[in-house]
Amino acid sequence: MAATNVDRPALTPAPKKFPITTLAIGFVVLVCLSLILIQVWVTWRAREVQLAETERATYNLARSVGQHAYDTIKGADTVLVGLVERLEVDGVSESRLQRFHSLLVKRVEELPQLHGLFVYDQAGNWVVNSQPELKKGANNADREYFIYHRDHTDRGVHIGPPIKSKSTGEWIITVSRRFNKSDGSFGGVVLATVKMSYFKKFYEQFEIGDSGAIFVALNQGIILLRRPFEEKTLGKDISQFPLFREYLPQARAATKTFTSAQDGVVRINSYRQLDEYPLVVSAALSRDEVLADWKSNAIIHAIGVGCLVIVLAFIGSRLIRQIALRVQAEAELVRARNSLEQLNQTLEKLAMQDGLTGLANRRQFDIALKDEFSRAMRNASSLALIMIDVDCFKQYNDIYGHAAGDECLRAISKVVAAGKHRPGDLSARYGGEEMVVLLPGTDVAGAMKVAESIRQTIYQLELKHSGNATGVVTISAGIDAFVPVRENNQPLELIEAADKALYYAKSQGRNCIRVSTGHSI
8 A cells, every 4th residue: 555645733842841940949039029029018008008097087187176166266256246236236335334344254254265355446445345354545456357347348257367465465366346336337346365275275185296287277378376386386477388379279178298388397288278267277297207107017027028038038049959959960860871771772782783793683683583573474564584694604714714704794794784775674693604684574576686786796895715616705695585474474484494595595506596485596
């Protein structure tokens, strides 16, 4: 049957394998980097959580401060609204002064934030107040709140900058309203003074750290009160600071982080502008103080992770070194095994090879014959054997010596070895000057061509042999070939038949080839 070509898929190259030491180094580095990256992420996340919690805290603090400021001003303003109504309806006469005085004293006693209540006429003179005795001849026409109401017809509440009380010398915040005469002209001012200490006492309840700050300011940027309390900050204009210049125009209430223009401290600021009164409140915590505990924990954790990474790196390096030593030992074992296998192959080859001729020896021939005989039997194919003998070789040794005889055998062996053309063919030294050629899948005709080619080539070598009739070295060969049948044939039959054919060739005058059937060439 003719052989057919079958398309075969292209072989995919095997994936490249990385050395175990490289993988181990990569694993150790990956573990160490993972620990570091996880710690960095956890630390940064803790920082973000801390800042978010601080923003919520400052937001709530600003709401509390704003509510307190609103309630404080609202209480004072409510009293002022009542006073304005009484003054505009009932007026102030000498007969009512004592009654007004008692009312003012009672209101101041009821509201702890009040420093005092005052009524001034259109010229700024003291009409009545909440003090035990009315100062005669006192005048407040030069005060900011009085000037404001005198020059503005607005009937709303007015909150002025912080001032020192003329009566007690205390720092106070003024809340005032204008009242008019019956004809609508300016009649005077009612004033409520709020104790700054009332605000301070409330603000001191909050834990804001050493660099935290709380302040209340007017909408136009005038500070009314600030914690930490410093007199130099009272009434200070901060309208050009970032809070009033950048953030308030964008939102009435928000939380921002920026550097204070007063002391250079970076703070988380929550601010809000009151709806009913022209006030802005702010609560701020120092970012550095807020993050102080976080920084300490971050440093401790970083040191811990650093030590762990160092330990892992040390253990990993030791492990990698051991792996490298093991790989090196395994490589040496592999090299030793390969060398041993090569040596075994060499020894096996030597054991299967004839030392003189370089052909396969009798042992290898016997094994090959058995295997090929079984294969031919299975495949129902022909197996041929050529048995070769050097003519008159004993005489050659006698004439030329054994050394020359060995050289002669080597020369003939090269020709016999070249006579096989397929991988399955085998040339062997059978014994003495006898050689064989085993030809699987070959019939008698094919074996005869091979044998004749060998015979002619040896003859053409013209190796001198005076003891031979031809005058040169020649060979005789016997051939047998058949398809073995199970249970009917044995390998020995092939040898015996070829040997008989060789004996027949010898008897026919040598330098010829005969087959087991007796046909000659």
